[in-house]
Amino acid sequence: MRKVIDWNRDWLFVKGSWQNTDVSSPIDEQVKADGTGFTCEKVNLPHTWYTDEDYYQGEAVYQKKFEYMKSKDTRTYIKFYGVDKVCRIYLNGTEIGGHEGGYNIFALELTDALITGTNLLTVLVSTDKKLHVSPISGDFAVFGGIHRKVELVETGVDCFDTAYYGCDGVIVQTRVSEDGKGEVWGRTEISLTDENKKYKVRYSLTNNGKESLSNDHNSDTQLFSKTYSIEELNRSFSNANEISNLAEHKFTLKKVLELDSPIFWNGLDDAHLYTMTVSLLADGEEVDSVTKEVGFRRIAMDADKGFFLNGEHVKLHGVAKHQDSCGVFSAATMDNWKEDMGLIHEIGANAVRFSHYPHPQEVYSLCDSMGFVVWAEIPMLKLPEDDELFENAKVQLKEMILQNMHHPSICFWGIQNEIAIYGEFPYMAEKMHVLNDLVHELDGTRFSTCANLNVVHSDSTLNQVTDTTAYNIYYGWYYGEFADHGKFLDEFHKVNPAMPLGISEYGADTNTVYHSDDPKVNDYSEEFQALYHETVYPMMAQRDFVWGSFVWNMFDFTSPVRGAANIKKRNIKGLVTFDRKTRKDSFYYYKAMWSKDPFVSIAGKRYVNRAYEAMTVKVYSNQESVTLEAAGKEYIERTVNGSAVFKDIPLTMGKNKIVARAGEVSDHTIFNRVEEPDKSYVYVDQNPGLNVRNWFLDEESEAQLFPEGYLSIRSTINDLLASKEATAVIDKRMPDVGKELRDMVGTFTLEKFFFYAKPDYTEEEMKALNAELTKIKA
Template structure:
């Protein structure tokens, strides 16, 4: 019989040591695992969080009455590379911070033992990720377990897999499924007993492998949110070892015109992306925190989640299985191809597929994310993607592959022909351009490639809930503009059912230590929910209104926008009810019928209680008329650059900030001015922005933008804009 012991206590963390012997000798800090050493400095900005080799040390007594049983250690996440020493002897090395790996201790055990694990998140050119817009937390941030198994046991070594795989072929119309159960064995065994739904099959072991086929009629489908039913499968050996998993019976299809189909029916995948970290905790999150994240996804009514940009904890895939959330799973092959990273890229994909194979929630394997942001589409990049694609299909012929393409990637690129389906990350209306360009980009692609399924893998706008505006605009980091942005994007998505999947970037704010913007340090603030999960931004309720039809509610936007200088203020209500009434100081202002977004114009003269009601649902906010905008609602620098230019005298024979990038770059002096400004702006957005600013495709897209639009996006104050304009006005055309 297999036993499992969680090794959470009695670890010593040593931040720096020359080797395992020194690490075991130093006093260090007493910690519990899961643990990350970047829980604080990885979230405070400055791009200066500790990246190095640290150590975890623990004493381990040899289990009593061991006999011929084997002792393994299982590490469920050691970021980013790890080496395991037992009594100063190196037993195992592993590269990749997001997957499970195991090491057999048995033949090296003494009565009393010292385990020393070096964990390294140092920058290098061989282990992904290295360039991306999130913090690469270091540590033993997922559980460590000791497994004791019989001499003959289900495989623990290869690729960290569970030892059992379930492959299904489902006919949802006939309610019939063919299920193949496979197991891999280490040791001397003649047969495996597979059990599914109380039906047993004996299968002979040949070269360490056994398989059995089950024909199942009158099946109950895994049917997304409607009915995420799970079956149980077990495999057992005469030695007493047993492994188990859950699986679901479902079929997935992706059609270029009908979108995603679940069990033969259109099933729009509309949802969010998730990073696993949390404020003050980093990646060392608990099961309770994962369940809280899933509760928020369910409240939202999402049908899908993109688990970005790496393999997430198996416990979270379990939650997706249980709750009927369709998953996009991917590896951290991201932003920039590493010069010596090919082997690691392939091994991380192999581990993702092998370890996550049984989860019915997973629909697609993601090959890469925005890899062309800082990497040219050359023979090496194409070969890597073809090999990743082939590897996925060899390991798992039942699922499709996809990739998330940066919006600068040309829509006729050869790269797009490699995965089964494609998606784009679009940020028009935030980083550059206007909101309507999202619509035209998708429509143009769909028209040019009618047989190629297309999704929207990322879209979003940063919002600090403390920042509010009566006149929100792109780049102001206001909660108000985030609402406008997502209102447009939601409407756009709803009118394009052929989009096979759409994922908001992001469900939660997350750690990006290189960022310093929007009034916060070290955070990407595109989340619909704050980093600590304590506050749902207004835009969260927009999607809840559109996607969650089961739980009626009304939500009044602007609860944090109390002091208002305008005489008539717009009050928006997000609701999944068909009729909403608005009351001001107890008096009915009006009633509207419609869907999702209800807008009211409310005259204000003093302090007012505003209430929205629909049946038993209600919400309320308070507003107060003030003489001037409250400065606490804006960034520390003044952003009043919208109308000042109308007052400036511009000589059309000289360059100015209202000229386009394309025109400015034709002149060496003007180009030097804008390049210097862009470099300074990129620095505030961290490592990734600095590396992609010279991307030629991005430069082509920006040629039609005005310099003024960039300055507004970057939060420039009026004085800075005026000064830059005067510099340009000294350069003749």
């Protein structure tokens, strides 16, 4: 029978070139060419080598020495839940395999290379940017390392093939028929040894520990008691005495169970789950089994009305999140995931977009049990004409779907995010059609989707590939005005009336130490982030044809190229800070709009010092009205768009206690009236970088600095990188900038890059670079 062993303790780790490593000997005993030894670190998994001080992109080595007693009756596998992002694996000096892609599960068989006694497992890991493995760009960190757990799996010689696409040899999908019956469709990949034995596969479905249905499938019976023969499964015994698939190019599932009246998985209302156990029998004896949690639900989409779950319309209001947590980055554990999902539940979201790559199995399982609708996706963020990169994307997509299609929470498979950010080209839609077809071949029960950005026009062919389309839009933050959100939505629906539209990202950055009574874009105040969300979210919520929206982001996350608002290495658009300790005011806005749990929360609590006689107090709440108590008086206001606003609340010098109540819930805070405005609340850029407006006095001098038909710092990164002459100039004058540009947003201008990244160059040096670029024809 299958035995799973925790394999996460007592590893050795060292950064360094693979070429310098002898995979057949312990790394801590090896001597480098210069005569020195390796400086090894003892680590437990999961582990990442990333630190904010050292964004190392390169090669590293992990090793584990272990004792083992080999048995002729046992097959042994090692199962990795995520190695970021490319690895080669050796056992006792023999290469046993590898994997390309940092986020999906994979397993390798160790049996033949194992010995009785001391064994040495070596894992070579690389995040080298030259690798043809996605992601090759993105506004997030590729952390590196064995950043998810590892297991040693022992089975009998007859077993489900643990190594098959990381699925443990068992793939399960549920459906609901037109007449409301629950169907289980399955596929097994099996490794067998004896042609004379009679093998069966049994599917058992239990509900709260009670068996609902159990079918033994054999060649002697029909329908529910049918067992698929070797021929029926398109398989035969191979020379290695393993079952091989004779029709690998065509993926198929077979209906194995049918349940007359299933209890539906119904999102937040009732996330009902069943337990599916698939067992392998040899001559009537169970020799292996795999268990998965499943659920039955029906989903539909209407371009005018939106998303439907089990026949009922559900407006998806959700958040997006990255994988990293404070202190551990991508090497997060169940405690981190439970904390995150608890906060998402608190805010009242009913959907989660897990960006921009597959997340751990445990996270999807949490969503199954908590009732969140999930968008899962592969890390396709840049798509050059690179066949090797594209073939890897197909593998990552297949792994993600096969490993996760049993999760009822997953309703969307995402195949790309902002691939046109470096320019839109005809081949992109062609390749996306290939990925879209692969989604439908593997899993026709869910929607394919994508995330385009604002430079992709409504009539683009990229909007005609997937079942649904979504957009990342930032009107009022990076470009345009708040009102442009609504204009964009209406224009898209007019051009594409048959294409369901969602919003996959929208948001604004804030540092919660900054505050303003008159918030403006780029002041990074908590009040501006709140104003942004309070203004743009209703535009999505009020349009039925927008099937859903996902706030970018639920949590601040790691982005090594960022440095906004004096917070280094973070994208700070989160509704919650990176350490999960602070719920920003915008968090409470969405809680007011989404959550059913009664609450009140006074806004601006961190904006304590106020230099005026009277102030406006805003209270977020999902109750009809709020009562405010201040200086012995009560004020009552109705709640509109998630908040009750109280104007002209008098302040006396010193501390002023404010209490907000609605029914049984309350909140309180202290505002301190002071003589002079507190300047610490105002964001002052300590490294203002580039301010081109100071370079010219009028339009004529501006035209001389940036002549038409020539390159300049106002050219897009795409245009600059397309010119060998321009890249040579940049690399010569600012080599670190040249390096960063190759990983940056292609539709950004160099001027905008200087504004956000703030490289360590003087304005005169930037002027000199611009002068050289303007000698090059565009």
